[in-house]
Amino acid sequence: MALDSKVPQGPIKDKWTDYKNHIDLVNPANKRHIDVIVVGTGLAGGSASATLAELGYNVKAFAYQDSPRRAHSIAAQGGINAAKNYQGDGDSTYRLFYDTVKGGDYRSREANVYRLAEVSANIIDQCVAQGVPFARDYGGLLDNRSFGGVLVSRTFYAKGQTGQQLLLGAYSAMNRQIARGKIEMFNRHEMLDVVIVDGKARGIIARNLVTGEIERHSAHAVVIASGGYGNVYFLSTNAMGSNVTAGWKIHKKGAHFANPCYTQIHPTCIPRSGDYQSKLTLMSESLRNDGRIWVPKNMEDVIAIREGKKKPTDLSEAERDYYLERRYPAFGNLVPRDVASRAAKERCDAGYGVNATGEAVYLDFASAIIRYGNEQAKIKNINNPSDAKVQELGKAIVKAKYGNLFQMYEKIVDENPYETPMMIYPAVHYTMGGVWVDYNLMTTIPGCYAIGEANFSDHGANRLGASALMQGLADGYFVLPYTIGDYLADDIRTGKISTDTPEFEAAEKEVTERIEFFINNKGTHSVDYYHKKLGKIMWDKCGMSRNEAGLKEAIEEISALRKDFWKNVNVPGTATEYNEQLAKAGRVGDFLELGELFAKDALVREESAGGHFREEYQTEDGEAKRIKEFQFVSAWEYKGEPKDAVLHKEELVYENIEVKERSYK
Numbered sequence: 001m002a003l004d005s006k007v008p009q010g011p012i013k014d015k016w017t018d019y020k021n022h023i024d025l026v027n028p029a030n031k032r033h034i035d036v037i038v039v040g041t042g043l044a045g046g047s048a049s050a051t052l053a054e055l056g057y058n059v060k061a062f063a064y065q066d067s068p069r070r071a072h073s074i075a076a077q078g079g080i081n082a083a084k085n086y087q088g089d090g091d092s093t094y095r096l097f098y099d100t101v102k103g104g105d106y107r108s109r110e111a112n113v114y115r116l117a118e119v120s121a122n123i124i125d126q127c128v129a130q131g132v133p134f135a136r137d138y139g140g141l142l143d144n145r146s147f148g149g150v151l152v153s154r155t156f157y158a159k160g161q162t163g164q165q166l167l168l169g170a171y172s173a174m175n176r177q178i179a180r181g182k183i184e185m186f187n188r189h190e191m192l193d194v195v196i197v198d199g200k201a202r203g204i205i206a207r208n209l210v211t212g213e214i215e216r217h218s219a220h221a222v223v224i225a226s227g228g229y230g231n232v233y234f235l236s237t238n239a240m241g242s243n244v245t246a247g248w249k250i251h252k253k254g255a256h257f258a259n260p261c262y263t264q265i266h267p268t269c270i271p272r273s274g275d276y277q278s279k280l281t282l283m284s285e286s287l288r289n290d291g292r293i294w295v296p297k298n299m300e301d302v303i304a305i306r307e308g309k310k311k312p313t314d315l316s317e318a319e320r321d322y323y324l325e326r327r328y329p330a331f332g333n334l335v336p337r338d339v340a341s342r343a344a345k346e347r348c349d350a351g352y353g354v355n356a357t358g359e360a361v362y363l364d365f366a367s368a369i370i371r372y373g374n375e376q377a378k379i380k381n382i383n384n385p386s387d388a389k390v391q392e393l394g395k396a397i398v399k400a401k402y403g404n405l406f407q408m409y410e411k412i413v414d415e416n417p418y419e420t421p422m423m424i425y426p427a428v429h430y431t432m433g434g435v436w437v438d439y440n441l442m443t444t445i446p447g448c449y450a451i452g453e454a455n456f457s458d459h460g461a462n463r464l465g466a467s468a469l470m471q472g473l474a475d476g477y478f479v480l481p482y483t484i485g486d487y488l489a490d491d492i493r494t495g496k497i498s499t500d501t502p503e504f505e506a507a508e509k510e511v512t513e514r515i516e517f518f519i520n521n522k523g524t525h526s527v528d529y530y531h532k533k534l535g536k537i538m539w540d541k542c543g544m545s546r547n548e549a550g551l552k553e554a555i556e557e558i559s560a561l562r563k564d565f566w567k568n569v570n571v572p573g574t575a576t577e578y579n580e581q582l583a584k585a586g587r588v589g590d591f592l593e594l595g596e597l598f599a600k601d602a603l604v605r606e607e608s609a610g611g612h613f614r615e616e617y618q619t620e621d622g623e624a625k626r627i628k629e630f631q632f633v634s635a636w637e638y639k640g641e642p643k644d645a646v647l648h649k650e651e652l653v654y655e656n657i658e659v660k661e662r663s664y665k
């Protein structure tokens, strides 16, 4: 099957404008007769729900948390990109487009990325108008910092809580519509299937997580904004509840899944401390603006540090290897995430890791503290400041920029990062893969859309920092509200969609049977037992670097684990109460299927690109060879019952991604 990306004709810079000028519109009176379901109320779903309701559509929004405010988006720390060029450092729409495509190893759909760069500036205006308290400089103007893979400062931020502040903005916009009755909010509801009528998405089956009730909801279109699936690895920086279920359910009903194996492993996370850990913590990439990454140059120092005989601060500059500055002088510590992660792994694999497990490198703020301290002393007219004064002034600036991150680090590691370098190691963070969408953000199921991290998005094989918030809000505030209208213009005479149909009944029956299976199975192992085992296979064999033998083993092992899960899983409690284990069982069941697809996708990619690093394609100097020009899309057809371990037929298809527009490469 060849996929049609529906990218408009014409020069890339005019596509979006021309498209908007020519699409069908739904007039305000007709919008009142059209219902849209939005699954997810993070930044993507929250902004989409608020905007669609503002336009006049009737929105039904779903989230499994008790409030939209608790979506995983709230965890985003570092910032959001926009091509405003406030710093006058040469930024432009083209540069943001270029950086994003290059950062993604030329695997993004260029037309979507150009549109993203174009609307990025509007996002900042929109959020400022909502009252989002972005950081400001001394003169009161919006401040910027820099993120990996770019040579300009275009990242807008609110301390280390950018996601939280943006989400409060989207949530306020939603609340206005909830109060007007234009958004019906279904908190603590989990979508468990999509309902397709006459080939179009016309509703969902959801479970009320508090009462256990299974509900039918209809609409003229369904939007999936359910976030990323990094938790397939068990340990990740994602929120504990993040899962693939909504995307996976639509996949099983015909929505293609693209690039499932493209996973971002973020270089700056707090290292794992032991086997009983259930969560990893990110240290924002913004820290790489001022933190310098290093390991000791000499093995004796590594050993002495591990044995507690030396402290990192005992080592002179000459005894340190600032390996990113050494290997990548133009970008230094701000290389893209995939490059920084692999470089950390390379040093640790070579034995230079600085903690007990050998899986940690330093992120050091000592130079920044002195630099800021001296600058502040000048500003404050303090001549010949003492070392202590420089430290005091410098630490105050670092605290103002990253205070909450430093506090978080100290609480978890029990070390003061103002005094001793942080220890960091790469961890699973973001999934570039996801549900395939066309230029309209529509999946291969007509009337079913996917936005935000849930879609295969604009980030190719590797996402640049601060661009997920940009994409989620671009999709929700500025792209989907146009593209969905073009589709819904055909639905102005359809009238209410009934839920009293065989299609809804069949979908409900499937969901109910699966829940009954979990409750009645009374097996021997907990849901977490399987999740942890899956995570270990994923990390060991589909992690930061992959090879053919390991991927083949992973496929076998995941398949066996899935069979065991459907035989021996144990879910305590009942289906008619709040039962977190029951909800998790469904999600892990879906992860077990996704995991296998993931490994199969990685296996057929005989290339290295961004988040996918195939060992056999490493060149002698350690760089990845890029040999494939096409983006693969794995499309699976399902036959049989899920609990019979699913019979899959894999079909590899590819989409020719506008090779002409690659000439700038």
Ligand SMILES: Cc1cc2nc3c(=O)[nH]c(=O)nc-3n(C[C@H](O)[C@H](O)[C@H](O)COP(=O)(O)OP(=O)(O)OC[C@H]3O[C@@H](n4cnc5c(N)ncnc54)[C@H](O)[C@@H]3O)c2cc1C
Pocket: 039, 040, 041, 042, 043, 044, 045, 046, 062, 063, 064, 065, 068, 071, 072, 073, 074, 075, 076, 077, 078, 079, 080, 162, 163, 189, 190, 191, 192, 225, 226, 227, 228, 237, 238, 239, 242, 243, 245, 246, 282, 284, 429, 430, 451, 452, 453, 454, 465, 466, 467, 468, 469, 470, 472
């Ligand atoms: C620790 C951390 C820090 C980050 N920092 C940054 C940053 O500084 N800048 C940046 O650009 N990006 C950052 N990212 C990435 C960014 O936060 C996410 O990509 C983005 O917030 C995802 O938004 P979303 O709206 O797509 O999904 P989410 O925020 O994950 O929202 C998903 C929504 O879907 C709902 N949902 C899911 N499944 C179902 C279901 N079956 N039924 C009903 N509801 C469902 C959930 O309840 C939730 O409302 C960070 C990520 C992490 C992990």
